[in-house]
Amino acid sequence: MSRGRVLAAAVALADEGGVDALSMRKIAQALGVVPMALYKHVANKNELLDGMIDALVGEIDPPVADADWRTAVRGRVLSARRMLLRHPWAPEVIESRIKARTAPTPAVMEYLDSMIGIFRAGGFSLDLTHHAMHVMGSRLLGFSQELFSDSAGRAPDPDALSPEEMAARYPHITALAMAVAHDRDSVVGSGCDDQFEFEFALDLTLDGLERLLRAP
Numbered sequence: 001m002s003r004g005r006v007l008a009a010a011v012a013l014a015d016e017g018g019v020d021a022l023s024m025r026k027i028a029q030a031l032g033v034v035p036m037a038l039y040k041h042v043a044n045k046n047e048l049l050d051g052m053i054d055a056l057v058g059e060i061d062p063p064v065a066d067a068d069w070r071t072a073v074r075g076r077v078l079s080a081r082r083m084l085l086r087h088p089w090a091p092e093v094i095e096s097r098i099k100a101r102t103a104p105t106p107a108v109m110e111y112l113d114s115m116i117g118i119f120r121a122g123g124f125s126l127d128l129t130h131h132a133m134h135v136m137g138s139r140l141l142g143f144s145q146e147l148f149s150d151s152a153g154r155a156p157d158p159d160a161l162s163p164e165e166m167a168a169r170y171p172h173i174t175a176l177a178m179a180v181a182h183d184r185d186s187v188v189g190s191g192c193d194d195q196f197e198f199e200f201a202l203d204l205t206l207d208g209l210e211r212l213l214r215a216p
Contacts, residue, residue, distance in 0.1 A: 001033060003041040007055045010048055011087065019049075019089045049097055054107035056090055057141075059083045063114065069122025073115065073136075080142035091143040103160065108141070109170055115140055116172035126179040133176075134197045135204055 009030045014022050024045075028035040042048040061079035063072045084090050098104050104112070112133075119129045133140075167174040 001031065001037060001041070003051065004055075005031065006038055006041045007048075007051045010052050011055055014052070014089050015087060019093055022048075024048075046097070046100070049093055050101075050105045053090070053094055053097060054105050056083055056087055057105075057107040057111050059086075060111065063118060069118050069124070072118045072122075076115065076118075077136070077139060077142065080140065082142075084142040091138075091141075094141060094143075095138070101157070103157065109173065112140065113170045113172045116176055120172060126176055130176055130180045131197070131200050135201045 006027060009027050010022060013026055013030060024035045024038050028038055031038075042051060059079075060076060060083055062076075064075050067075070094108075098108075103109065115136075116129055116133065119132055120126075124132060161169065163174075
């Protein structure tokens with residue numbers, strides 16, 4: 001018995017019957033153990049769901065070596081899309097857990113940090129990277145929805161990393177967070193100008209459509 005086996009069994013059961021039907025009892029039955037044996041590896045349902053998300057993110061292909069930024073980003077996003085097609089219950093769980101937590105799970109943070117690093121290595125400024133992450137949103141994880149929900153009034157996470165630990169573990173995310181101007185009233189995330197980000201994404205989309213329209 002290991003945490004990995006518990007999470008793999010949970011993912012398989014969710015694939016079969018949906019995440020709403022998932023229970024510790026069913027996971028235990030699938031593994032041939034008593035339910036209490038699972039709590040050594042996952043403390044509760046929320047920790048189980050977080051672990052399942054991290055297991056799925058681990059299925060996303062790593063960046064293609066020596067690829068340009070566009071190829072690298074497109075390849076990983078399409079890999080994330082394929083992952084979600086294998087696990088159609090995942091988008092709702094990812095969205096609900098991101099909203100419930102003060103920060104995404106460690107594997108999601110590492111993935112996002114890596115994607116920011118790809119943009120930066122491709123010559124993007126921190127400001128342009130900030131806009132790019134908004135435009136991509138949840139598409140980075142293979143589905144269309146706002147990636148972060150920074151709700152006001154949320155209780156602090158007692159297990160949150162200190163700023164120094166955050167900088168050491170997620171250097172690109174920290175650099176980006178320190179670089180953007182913060183707007184407390186934003187509904188799309190702390191530090192973001194709602195109207196500007198909306199118009200930036202809209203104009204970028206329209207520019208792309210116009211380019212396609214003019215293409216042979």
